[in-house]
Amino acid sequence: MEIAILIVIFLFVLNYALGKSRSPTKDMQSNKSSYDEALKMLRDNPNDFQLKQEVLEKGRRYYASTHGGRSLAKDEAAIQNDIMIHNR
Secondary structure, eight states: OHHHHHHHHHHHHHHHHHHHSSOHHHHHHHHHHHHHHHHHHHHHOTTOHHHHHHHHHHHHHHHHHTTTTOOOHHHHHHHHHHHHHHTO
16 A cells, blocks of 8 residues: 555656656747747638637747746737738
8 A cells, every 4th residue: 555655656756757857948949830830821821710710829829938838918919910920
């Protein structure tokens, strides 16, 4: 019984450590890359409503990752500006 409890605790600690191993910078870079790709696709398909929703979602994820995972009101304006610039 005690060994089972120790194994469970070890697995929780291991899971926590593995979850923390991914750096915020890598997440931000990955989110930026994904967002930029979606913006390029939107430029080629400006009337695709589903793609616009994807761009908004990826933009929110990217901008939130630039300030600790929090979403700010100014992010929405930045995303709309990005969309307008890429749809010229």
